[in-house]
Amino acid sequence: MKVKIFDEESELDLEEDINKFIIDKEIIDIKYNVALSIFSEEQIYSFSALIVYIKKDD
Numbered sequence: 001m002k003v004k005i006f007d008e009e010s011e012l013d014l015e016e017d018i019n020k021f022i023i024d025k026e027i028i029d030i031k032y033n034v035a036l037s038i039f040s041e042e043q044i045y046s047f048s049a050l051i052v053y054i055k056k057d058d
Contacts, residue, residue: 001028002055007048014047021051028052 008014035046
């Protein structure tokens with residue numbers, strides 16, 4: 001069993017990364033998180049996921 005962590009500034013980028021990654025894996029669990037911070041007048045989002053998986057050919 002292994003884990004992989006993804007972190008992106010957009011949910012679409014995160015979705016794309018995860019879909020590419022999971023092609024040859026057996027997914028055990030995915031934990032999803034959104035964080036928001038404010039710097040000056042700018043809102044900064046962080047979309048992240050932790051994937052617990054088993055590689056299919058292992």
